[in-house]
Each structure stands twice: as C-alpha cells, then as structure tokens.
C-alpha cells in the first residue's frame with residue numbers, strides 16, 4: 311500500500327446542500343499533501359470526514375488501505391491532528407500540558423523531552439501556555455498531535471494567523487517531521503504558503519476536486535522562464551537562438567529565456583559560460599502558482 315489516505319467518491323451533504331461531490335483523494339505515503347481551496351470550498355468538511363468527526367455514511371474513506379469507518383480506533387492510533395486552534399490548558403506550562411497528555415499515552419518523560427526538541431520548544435518548556443507566541447502555541451499543538459508518534463498528521467489551516475517567522479518555523483518543522491517518515495496532510499486557502507512545503511497538491515473548488523498531482527505537475531501547467539543579466543545580451547541571444555532557445559525580451563542586458571526542463575536550464579548555463587558570456591544575475595521566474603490557482607478556479611466556474 312503506497313497511499314496513506316484515499317477517498318473514493320466521497321460525498322457529503324447538509325440538508326439538500328451538496329458540500330462535497332465525489333472527492334477522490336490520493337495522498338501518497340511520505341508526502342506533504344497540501345489541500346487547497348478558497349474559503350468555503352470544503353476543506354474543513356473533508357478533514358472532519360477524514361478524521362471521523364463527521365460521519366461518512368457510505369464508508370468511502372481509507373487510511374493505509376483500511377476503511378476508516380470499520381477501523382476507527384486503530385486509525386486514530388496512527389493519526390495525529392490539529393484542527394482549528396490548538397487545544398491545551400493555558401494555565402499549565404508547556405511541559406505540564408504534555409505531561410497531562412502522557413496520562414493517556416504513557417510514553418514517559420523521555421518522549422516529552424524528545425517531542426519538545428522536535429518542535430523546538432525545549433527552552434519554553436517552563437512557560438505557561440498562555441504566555442506563548444502564536445507560532446509557539448501552534449508548535450505546542452503540533453507537539454500534542456505527534457506525541458503518540460503517529461504516521462499520519464492531518465492539519466487544518468496550521469499556518470493561519472502566523473507571521474512570516476512563524477510560517478518559516480512551521481515549514482521547517484513539517485519538513486523535519488516528513489524526513490522522519492511522517493505523511494502530512496494540511497489544508498490552506500493560500501497557495502503561496504503551500505508552495506514551499508508541499509510535495510503534492512489537491513485543489514478543491516465548490517466541493518469538487520479540480521486538480522490533484524505533484525507540485526511539479528501543477529507547475530508544469532505553465533511556462534517557466536529564467537531571467538539573466540549578462541555582459542553582452544546580443545551575443546548571448548545569438549548563442550541561445552542557435553541552440554533553439556526561445557528568448558522573450560532584452561532590456562538593459564537582461565534576457566528572459568523559456569526553459570522546458572532542468573536539463574535545458576543546465577545546457578543554457580553551460581553554453582553561455584562556454585562561449586565566454588559573463589552572468590551577473592540569475593533569477594528563476596517561477597510559475598506564479600497563485601495565478602495558476604486563479605486560472606484553474608475561473609476555468610471551473612466558466
């Protein structure tokens with residue numbers, strides 16, 4: 311089994327209103343899967359169904375190949391989650407909150423210390439939870455979610471309300487946890503936040519999946535350019551044109567070149583350097599993911 315989460319035509323209605331329509335999630339094991347959608351698209355509803363907090367009457371959610379409905383206790387044991395704001399006791403210290411959790415899990419003080427190291431809250435362990443910054447509170451929430459060493463983490467908008475430093479720290483934490491083999495499923499309504507951390511992306515709009523694949527699949531939907539500042543743009547253009555590159559413009563010795571893949575980028579650099587062109591600046595004009603997202607949504611709504 312290579313999938314951590316799969317859903318098969320997952321639907322959900324409230325009264326006569328369809329909230330989710332045939333959602334087929336494929337979350338590979340070991341991935342960081344970013345679940346993206348505008349406000350009200352259906353992200354939280356999906357997450358609640360994945361965690362069994364809303365009932366999926368049709369048994370369409372599978373975790374590690376097993377039906378959630380039929381194996382809920384077993385699946386909860388291998389899943390950690392953080393939905394909405396982290397839940398802990400404000401009057402207790404960071405350490406005491408984890409100690410309290412240990413009454414259930416019985417992992418011992420060593421595990422508390424280990425998790426504090428992992429989320430980088432060791433220095434704050436004697437601080438009351440109420441005195442933590444927003445980013446630290448979020449990290450304490452993650453610490454509590456991973457305390458029982460789950461293989462899968464499901465996080466609803468974990469970057470909400472964090473400042474750039476908090477987002478940066480959270481990203482580092484996700485990458486660190488992912489390197490330890492954990493699959494991370496996280497939602498956001500901001501693509502640029504997912505861009506740097508996700509390996510896979512699923513996009514939901516009005517309860518329907520409109521894209522699912524690797525981040526590179528998503529990026530591959532648009533053209534990629536690199537911008538170079540060189541000593542002699544005219545010669546550079548001649549060299550690159552001969553090699554079949556498509557050059558977009560030339561202003562102040564800055565040229566913009568279309569790149570199809572990494573190999574082509576490599577050959578671009580090699581041929582310029584080999585022909586004595588000096589490169590002063592190099593900037594990847596990455597596909598604007600925000601624009602892709604908006605395009606996908608507007609295509610769906612056309």
Ligand SMILES: Nc1ncnc2c1ncn2[C@@H]1O[C@H](COP(=O)(O)OP(=O)(O)OP(=O)(O)O)[C@@H](O)[C@H]1O
Nearest residue numbers: 324327329347348349350351352353354355356499
């Ligand atoms: N209890 C409810 N009763 C009626 N409608 C609901 C209820 N819960 C959610 N909805 C509707 O379901 C749709 C999806 O909501 P959901 O919270 O899953 O979206 P979301 O993508 O998580 O949005 P956000 O980013 O704003 O949290 C919305 O139109 C919302 O109004």
